[in-house]
Amino acid sequence: MTSPLDRIPPKLQRAPYDVDVGHLLRAGDDVTVTVTRVAAHRSIGPVEVALVCRAADDGELLAEVATTVPSDGGTVTLMLPEDGPLTAEGDEIVNAWTVLVRATDGRRRNLALPSVVVDLANPAARAVMARLVDGADVFLTNLRPEAVDRLTLGPDQLRATNPRLVYASVTGYGRHGPDAGRAGYDVGAFWARTGIAATAVAADQPPPGIRGGLGDHVTGITTVAGILGALLERERTGRGQLVETSLLRTGIYCLGWDHSMQLRFGKLAPTSPRTRAMNAMVNTYQAGDGRWFQLLGVESDRLWPKLLAALDAPDVADDPRFVTARDRRYNAEVLVARLDELFALRSREEWAARFDVHDVWFAPVLEPDEVVVDPQAIAAGAFVDVPGSAAEGGVPAHRNVATPVQFGTDAVGPRGPVPALGEHTDEVLGELGYSSDAIAGLRESGAIA
Numbered sequence: 448m449t450s451p452l453d454r455i456p457p458k459l460q461r462a463p464y465d466v467d468v469g470h471l472l473r474a475g476d477d478v479t480v481t482v483t484r485v486a487a488h489r490s491i492g493p494v495e496v497a498l499v500c501r502a503a504d505d506g507e508l509l510a511e512v513a514t515t516v517p518s519d520g521g522t523v524t525l526m527l528p529e530d531g532p533l534t535a536e537g538d539e540i541v542n543a544w545t546v547l548v549r550a551t552d553g554r555r556r557n558l559a560l561p562s563v564v565v566d567l568a569n570p571a572a573r574a575v576m577a578r579l580v581d582g583a584d585v586f587l588t589n590l591r592p593e594a595v596d597r598l599t600l601g602p603d604q605l606r607a608t609n610p611r612l613v614y615a616s617v618t619g620y621g622r623h624g625p626d627a628g629r630a631g632y633d634v635g636a637f638w639a640r641t642g643i644a645a646t647a648v649a650a651d652q653p654p655p656g657i658r659g660g661l662g663d664h665v666t667g668i669t670t671v672a673g674i675l676g677a678l679l680e681r682e683r684t685g686r687g688q689l690v691e692t693s694l695l696r697t698g699i700y701c702l703g704w705d706h707s708m709q710l711r712f713g714k715l716a717p718t719s720p721r722t723r724a725m726n727a728m729v730n731t732y733q734a735g736d737g738r739w740f741q742l743l744g745v746e747s748d749r750l751w752p753k754l755l756a757a758l759d760a761p762d763v764a765d766d767p768r769f770v771t772a773r774d775r776r777y778n779a780e781v782l783v784a785r786l787d788e789l790f791a792l793r794s795r796e797e798w799a800a801r802f803d804v805h806d807v808w809f810a811p812v813l814e815p816d817e818v819v820v821d822p823q824a825i826a827a828g829a830f831v832d833v834p835g836s837a838a839e840g841g842v843p844a845h846r847n848v849a850t851p852v853q854f855g856t857d858a859v860g861p862r863g864p865v866p867a868l869g870e871h872t873d874e875v876l877g878e879l880g881y882s883s884d885a886i887a888g889l890r891e892s893g894a895i896a
Contacts, residue, residue, distance in 0.1 A: 563876070564869035564896040567598055572894035578879050580605050580612070584687075585674055587615045592622055602689045613677040613687040617670055621693045633694050637662025641698030646705060649720045666697040668851070719779075727775055727782045728754060731812060734795035739812035747772040750808065757798075757805040758789055819846075828853050836864035869896040 565572045580586060586605055588595055595601045595616075602614040616622060619631015620640075634657050638644050644654035673690040681687050699706055708715055716725070724730040728744025728751065744750040748771060755764045763769060763785060768778040775782055790798065795811060802809050811817075818824055828849055835844035842864070872895050876886050889895045 562866035562868055562870045563872045565872075566894055566896075569892060569894040571889055571892050573599060575876065575879075575881075575889065575894065576600070577608070581609050582879070583609070583612065584678070585613045585615060587617070587670070587674075589617045591618065591628055592616070593628065606687060606689075609687075611681060611685065611687045613674055613681065613690060615670055615674050615677075615690045615692070617666060618691070618693045620695045622691055631694050633657065633660070633662025633666070633698075636694035637666065637698035640695060641702055642705065643698055643702050646702065646715075646718050649718050652720075662694050662698060665701060666692055666694050669697050669700075722783050723780050724783060725776055725779065726772070727779050727786060730783065730786075732786060732790045734793060734798055735791045736794040736796075738795040740795055740798065741810045741812055743808035743810060747775065751775075753805050753807050757801045757807050758786075760785075760789055763789070831861060833861050834864045836866075872896065 565575055567573060567576065580600075586600075588600065590598075590600075592601065596604070602616065606612050606614060618627070619636035620626045620629055638657040638661075639654070644657070647655055670690070670692045673692055677688050677690050705715055719725055721730055726744065726747050728742050728747050731739050731741050733739050742754070744754065751769075751772075758764075763782075767774070769775050769782055793801075799809070799811070801807075813821060819830065824830070829851075830846050831849040832846050833842070833844065836842055872890075873883075873886050876889070876895070877883075881889070886895070
């Protein structure tokens, strides 16, 4: 009998050790991989079912949720929900939906969890899954409702045997409505459909794209909040409940200031190009070395004298067109052009020093290679050191991005090296009460690996 891993292309099997799945797949690849994180008989045991590539929604955010919930332990389970071979052709980078790697290799996770592989196309594997869920506190999925129902993993089905279960469903567009079943990566459901893309630039400019995973991560944090609220409610009532979030609703909330104005007054102020900023003191500027910075002068009239002191430009200070915030707004194009000329006279580092002397509020516009060595980001705990694995083909020690939450009582960090796919299948099933013979039988049937 073949192993579930035989249905995964060799490059995907190696993915947790060297590359992102997103580096291996291109548009049209017939790949459906489900990653499940489970923790049976633990304090808060999350079970996750999510898709990577050809997914209805974004699985990556669920990996974020599962590791953000504090837990005494857990397990990563790779699950294959459909029959048929998996294919991965070409090495073209086309997307950032790399939940297979991100859920199993600990590179962006605070918990290096054990790894289990189960094939949900096998009825025996579904029995294993049922036992895992019976011991869990939280079930997380980004599959569309019809998919989880087909796999007998719907909220009513799972909570019938585990009424304390908090069932978290993350979709593209919600569980109800005319487009509830539509595919919804964050570039569509979170970015394009919510108005964020349309308002990010001036009306005469094409909508910009989004960096991979941006909407996923925000929705992941939203899901965490819902899960924690449901867990608190369960402490009072003894019963779990369904928690729903969507990329669409999260995106609309993120643009809530604009949508509230639209709902209340029926109109919005247009998005202006930087050369005609409504407040020239809340604008980006390029220093003489080509590096950019952002002024933070929201309180324009109060902070304008400080900027004038740093500029040391009498022509600007004495110009009647720039005296008040209203004056500066109606003469923004002239003011921004003059500020561009002045800021081009010094490097960003020189301007930063002058800004600090005169208490001008600003922030540097950093490139990613600057962010990862930024002393403030490091001091704030933005990165985590992941230990290396001594296993064959294991991931070496490396630094990666930490979750954005820091707990004051206990340090949160990796609990071990990156596991191989299925490295802990026997151990976890043993914890669930399976005998060695039963585990061997499941492996022989192709239910586990």
